Amino acid sequence: PNLVQVLLCVAGFSCCIPMSVPQAHLVAFCTDIGISPTTSATMLSVMLASAFLARQAWGALADRIGGLRTIMAGSACQALAISAFSLTQDEAGLFAVSAAFGFGFSGIIPAYSVAIRDVFPPSEAAWRMPLTLFTAMSGMAAGSWFAGFLYDHFGYYAPAFAAGIGANVFNLLLIGILVGRGRSRTAFAAA
Secondary structure: OHHHHHHHHHHHHHHHHHHHHHHHHHHHHHHHOOOOHHHHHHHHHHHHHHHHHHHHHHHHHHHHHOHHHHHHHHHHHHHHHHHHHHHOOOHHHHHHHHHHHHHHHOOHHHHHHHHHHHHOOHHHHHHHHHHHHHHHHHHHHHHHHHHHHHHHHHOOOHHHHHHHHHHHHHHHHHHHHHHHHHHHHHHHHHO
16 A cells, blocks of 8 residues: 555656646746736636636546546646647747647546545544645646756746646656556456
8 A cells, every 4th residue: 555655756756747747837938938827817817717617527527537537638738738838939828738738637636636536544533634745746846946947947838838747747657557557456356
């Protein structure tokens, strides 16, 4: 159980690195490519509004398929959207990508809570839940800082988005291992 906990914590940390890059740097990224600060801030609002609206749908999905599979689905959506940020330079495209990114990331962190509920006994939730969420939020801080560090070093945001994509792929790998572990455990128990 503690290895699963460590994998969940590392997965949470690595999923929040790419989650934080557009949230913290979208306005600066957009102004760097010539979009006005007002329009850039509107894009951030679109991203957050999309996240707000999509959160209920992710919760309903987590109730049906479980926390780990919901994390995997949300993380896959987030990976596609952050990849699109690095490929999109026009205003209309960035509005669409911002909305897609908001949709993707909105259900991931609540799904970690559902995953803890699904995987561990309720008596352990008092320490497992805060530990998982603390490490995930530490990934938000680290991702925001690291993206700024990369921008300061290179002078443009492509390396920051690439680092976010890499962290997201690592997250998908870890969650895929946990989902696969759950399937094999279920098949073993049924035999």
